[in-house]
Amino acid sequence: MEEKDVLERLRERFPAEIKEITRSLGDEAAVIDKAALLPIVTFLKQKPEDYAMLLDLTCVDYRGEKPRFEMVYHLFSLTGRARLRIKVRLDENDLWIASLTPLWKNAHWLEREVYDLFGVHFEGHPDLRRIFMWEGFEGHPLRKDYPLRRSQPLIRLKD
Amino acid sequence: MPTRIQKEARPDTMLLNMGPSHPAMHGTIRIMLELDGERILNSEVEVGYLHRGFEKTCEHRTYFNLLPYTDRLNYVSPLINNLGYVMTVEKMLGVVVPERAQHIRVLMSELSRISDHLTCLAAMAMECGAFTVFLYKMKAREFIWDVIEQTTGARMTTSYIRIGGVRADLHTDFDVVLKKAVAETRGVLKDVHGLLDKNKIFLNRTRDVAVMSPEDAVAYGWTGPCLRSTGVLYDVRKAFPYLIYDRLNWDVPLGERGDNFDRYLVRMREMEQSLRIVEQAAARIPKTSPALTAGGIEPSAAIRDSRRRRVREAVALSPNLEGSEEYRYPDILASDKGYVVPPKEETYTSIEGLINHFKFFMRGHGIRPPKGDVYFAVEGGNGELGFYIVSDGTDRPYRLHLRAPCFHIVAALEQLIRGRYVADVIPTFGSMNMIGGELDR
Known part of the structure; x- marks a missing residue:
């Protein structure tokens, strides 16, 4: 129930920026405007909402849909014992979003991971490099158009 | 290719690698240290040596x-x-x-x-x-x-x-x-x-x-x-x-x-x-199923008998399946047929069981x-x-x-x-x- 109240308060506070509130399989999420990400999460991080922890940050590639990518943020409130999901849709031709590194320290690595595997750019990230793959790796492996069995060995395999 | 720490290091300091194959780095991880004597001024942690595309692989496998x-x-x-x-x-x-x-x-x-x-x-x-x-x-x-x-x-x-x-x-x-x-x-x-x-x-x-x-x-x-x-x-x-x-x-x-x-x-x-x-x-x-009964008829005999009649006796399963006999199912697995592997006794001895089994494992069917x-x-x-x-x-x-x-x-x-x-x-x-x-x- 806690989660629902937060989403309602959020909608009152940011009526234009919250595009919709989705409900699926018992979980609720707020789909928000790209430009409003920083104000909204800053509002959520501060008291009284107090979502002090960035639990997780990832991306989903809906190939063939427009906009193609969707960033998914999971926030957690230690005092309220509640999780909150925020989604932002990103267009393929305009693939960047504000970085959360000024707010949370773990955003540094999490955003590097999303950059590495999906190719999303984070505006304001201090050191946006690949994290799992090596420098010079072509493409972004978790995109749906990256073939499962494509191999790019760093050291040439023996024939 | 120079890493961040190599570019930023002061000229009078020493760069030292710990890992990726260091006995104290259980798992493979590389820590590059910028040292002034024994003191660490800066460091850079490099991960990804064990990246095997778990998430990508899972997207191409069924839920089971x-x-x-x-x-x-x-x-x-x-x-x-x-x-x-x-x-x-x-x-x-x-x-x-x-x-x-x-x-x-x-x-x-x-x-x-x-x-x-x-x-x-x-x-x-x-x-x-x-x-x-x-x-x-x-x-x-x-x-x-x-x-x-x-x-x-x-x-x-x-x-x-x-x-x-x-x-x-x-x-x-x-x-x-x-x-x-x-x-x-x-x-x-x-x-x-x-x-x-x-x-x-x-x-x-x-x-x-x-x-x-x-x-x-x-x-x-x-x-x-x-x-x-x-x-x-x-x-x-x-x-x-x-x-x-x-x-x-x-x-x-x-x-x-x-x-x-x-x-x-x-x-x-x-x-x-x-x-x-x-x-x-x-x-x-809690325990509701009857106590373990050893034995039962051999699977080959059960298959032979199933051609003539419906086999209702317990079937002795291979030791690998011990503990997952049909009579234990109410204790260990949910009753929804579509979500759990059908009991082997049914699969081996009845046509409905065999169909259930195939429906569970066939591509495009199973858990959706x-x-x-x-x-x-x-x-x-x-x-x-x-x-x-x-x-x-x-x-x-x-x-x-x-x-x-x-x-x-x-x-x-x-x-x-x-x-x-x-x-x-x-x-x-x-x-x-x-x-x-x-x-x-």
């Missing part, structure tokens, strides 16, 4: 098929990974798990937690020079793994917890083996407390070394024993109770200072709590959760182990993302070792319990 991949995430507590994945899918499907299976799941995940903590602290103590502690803990872990092996049939790659329940029922000797493991582990914990708690060498290397403040721990997204060592109370089992945890009586140990020693002590105390949970769950475990996305987390050995699954209504996940607890913990390593000595890297890294399989996915 991808379970073995989850064993390989945190390979010292595979049962908790199984549990996390399975419960996420169950949340999508809305499956009701039998009581007995819930108790077995709690037993298994607490035993895994103990083995996880034992491994972490054993390695940490050994790297600080306490080899006796390492041997004692490995001995205790063997007894724990005896229980796990007897129940699941494997020591590490268990794949035991299945969608809808567990793969097989407990062995008849389970209580005896468990009692022994609990007693041995208690003894070892007592010995280790005696060996390390007031040990001057160990204290010098851990007390007030790599101190994490509660604010920073939250900002880094730390969870699990590492977060609790800083004094922040958050345990998924208490905050979002799942299975039967809310019915059992146990405490969450907290640390005070957030240094290496607190991380050690919180893990030690957590093991004691886990033993309490194990004892309570083992005492309360409704469209939508779901996040569910369990308390893993290192903290909140969360799965985020997006389903598009087919039999394989559209997107599967793992929230790996040690990814967040290792991200703080650079900050923790800055300004410390090279020797402090070892206990700090040891107390974090970095697991390559989970970190790099």
Whole structure:
């Protein structure tokens, strides 16, 4: 129930920026405007909402849909014992979003991971490099158009 | 290609590599240190050596098929990974798990937690020079793994917890083996407390070394024993109770200072709590199915007879399937036909059973959760182990993302070792319990 109240308060506070509130399989999420990400999460991080922890940050590639990518943020409130999901849709031709590194320290690595595997750019990230793959790796492996069995060995395999 | 630290290093300092294949870097991870004498000015942690595309692979496997991949995430507590994945899918499907299976799941995940903590602290103590502690803990872990092996049939790659329940029922000797493991582990914990708690060498290397403040721990997204060592109370089992945890009586140990020693002590105390949970769950475990009856007719005879009549006797199954006989199904697996593997007795002896079997395993059939996305987390050995699954209504996940607890913990390593000595890297890294399989996915 806690989660629902937060989403309602959020909608009152940011009526234009919250595009919709989705409900699926018992979980609720707020789909928000790209430009409003920083104000909204800053509002959520501060008291009284107090979502002090960035639990997780990832991306989903809906190939063939427009906009193609969707960033998914999971926030957690230690005092309220509640999780909150925020989604932002990103267009393929305009693939960047504000970085959360000024707010949370773990955003540094999490955003590097999303950059590495999906190719999303984070505006304001201090050191946006690949994290799992090596420098010079072509493409972004978790995109749906990256073939499962494509191999790019760093050291040439023996024939 | 020069890395960040190579570009930024002062000319009068020395760059030193620890890892990726350093004996103290359990798992493969590379730490580049910028040193002024023995003091660390800066460092850069490079991960990804064990990246094997877990998430990508899972998107191409069916919900049932991808379970073995989850064993390989945190390979010292595979049962908790199984549990996390399975419960996420169950949340999508809305499956009701039998009581007995819930108790077995709690037993298994607490035993895994103990083995996880034992491994972490054993390695940490050994790297600080306490080899006796390492041997004692490995001995205790063997007894724990005896229980796990007897129940699941494997020591590490268990794949035991299945969608809808567990793969097989407990062995008849389970209580005896468990009692022994609990007693041995208690003894070892007592010995280790005696060996390390007031040990001057160990204290010098851990007390007030790599101190994490509660604010920073939250900002880094730390969870699990590492977060609790800083004094922040958050345990998924208490905050979002799942299975039967809310019915059992146990405490969450907290640390005070957030240094290496607190991380050690919180893990030690957590093991004691886990033993309490194990004892309570083992005492309360309900049983409805009849006692184990040995024997039954041979499968070949059953198949031969099934051509003439419907076989109603018990079929003796191969020892590999022991514990998953049809009459145990109400105890260990959910009753929804579409979500669990049909009993082998039916598959082998009746045409309906065979059709059920094929419908379960055939491509495009099997488990197909409704469209939508779901996040569910369990308390893993290192903290909140969360799965985020997006389903598009087919039999394989559209997107599967793992929230790996040690990814967040290792991200703080650079900050923790800055300004410390090279020797402090070892206990700090040891107390974090970095697991390559989970970190790099």
